[in-house]
Amino acid sequence: MTKHIPVLLGAVLDALGDINGKIIVDCTFGAGGYSRAFLSRGANVIAFDRDPNVIDDAKKLMQEYGDRFQFVAKPFSSIADLDDKVDAVVFDLGISSMQIDVPERGFSFRYDAPLDMRMESDGMTAAQLIEKLSVQELTDVLRNYGDVKKAAILARVIKESNPQTTFELRDLIHNPKDVAPVFQALRIAVNDEMGEVERALSVVPELLNTGGKCICVTFHSLEDRIVKNIFREWTTPRGDPRLPVVADAPFKMLKAIVPNAHELNENPRARSAHMRGVLKSC
Ligand SMILES: C[S@@+](CC[C@H](N)C(=O)[O-])C[C@H]1O[C@@H](n2cnc3c(N)ncnc32)[C@H](O)[C@@H]1O
Known part of the structure; x- marks a missing residue:
């Protein structure tokens, strides 16, 4: 089976900056490429994935990193149930190479299989x-x-x-x-993918500590538009722009990134990826 190559991981790490000792929610564990990179840089990670097949990779990280790594086998809209604030929430949306490449999951038109397509x-x-x-x-x-x-x-x-x-x-x-x-x-x-993204993003402002970041990697224009519009709303100053006092926006936009030629060459599945991010400023 093809191992999933993490997309835009370097850009995500650059956007997050120093994460040593921070709490990061990896909403889309997949093969654990992002989680492993966060853990190896000293972060504590709470990872979500709705696909029960990822559990073996999650167990490896539990063994390696003990209490610094927790795995929640639920859709990422369940971040609404987290009790404590966190320093970053990261989404790498869509499906993984493992999901596409297992014929019986029915995601791919290249293999004959029952028409399933459920991540769960x-x-x-x-x-x-x-x-x-x-x-x-x-x-x-x-x-x-x-x-x-x-x-x-x-x-x-x-x-x-x-x-x-x-x-x-x-x-x-x-x-x-x-x-x-x-x-x-x-x-x-x-998989109600758009509903999941909207529900999860709706709780992110409350969940993040001041100075915290939300980073999303998207793979198609519809998903990207939803993220872009929500981030735009968060980064727009509050109040009536015609009045002299307008409250600062609670978030600042980070630079959007697309894969460079080298990454596209290494991983053609990165071709439609976009990374967007915001910083909670107050
Ligand atoms: C593109 S892969 C993530 C790859 C991961 N960043 C890595 O480096 O291995 C997307 C993963 O997100 C999971 N996923 C997609 N939507 C989800 C949701 N609403 N809740 C939880 N997991 C979800 C999929 O099951 C899949 O494993």
């Missing part, structure tokens, strides 16, 4: 979601999460055929350019 082991599979949604709702999923052209026609074809496997779905999509966007759209819907 419970909840509705993509095949069940297609059965449950109306043609209109499926059209919206394809349009909003995949920017699929002729989404209404395709949604009707998919509903009528009721695909149960990745290849059955793939073969219904006549335009090859639509295959990846259709799979992406269904994956986002199955």
Whole structure:
């Protein structure tokens, strides 16, 4: 199985600065590339992942780092349940190479497998979601999460055929350019990925200590737009701009970063990544 190569890790570490002794929440543990880098720089890490298959990698870090590393096998919106404030919250969104490359998980149109696409082991599979949604709702999923052209026609074809496997779905999509966007759209819907990001970000301002940072690495424009808009809101001065006294914004924007040519060469999966970050200033 392909080992996941962490994307934009150097940029994330640069943005975080000195993390020795700090508490960092790694919202998307994956293969633990980010968590390991934070721990090796002296941070305490609380990591989340909704995928039960990552537990072996998490156990290795527990053995190596003891109390400095905690793992929570839950969706990252559960950061709302953390009791104490932290110094950084980091998201490396999307799916890992391990998830894409295990055929039976049904994320990839390259392997024939049941149409599953769940990051967790419970909840509705993509095949069940297609059965449950109306043609209109499926059209919206394809349009909003995949920017699929002729989404209404395709949604009707998919509903009528009721695909149960990745290849059955793939073969219904006549335009090859639509295959990846259709799979992406269904994956986002199955896992409520946008809802998760919005719910988690909504608690970050309260969770962070002053001077703390929130860093997000995104992989497609919809996700990136949500993060950008939320960060813009946090970094906009409060109050009526026509009045002489306007309260400072609670956050400052950090420089946005995309992968350089070297990283893209080493890891083609980094090609659509963007890193955005904010610093809690008061
Ligand atoms: C791109 S990978 C992270 C890779 C990680 N940074 C590394 O260096 O190995 C994304 C991971 O986030 C997890 N994930 C995605 N959405 C999640 C959510 N809402 N809650 C918890 N984990 C999530 C996925 O299961 C996957 O393992």
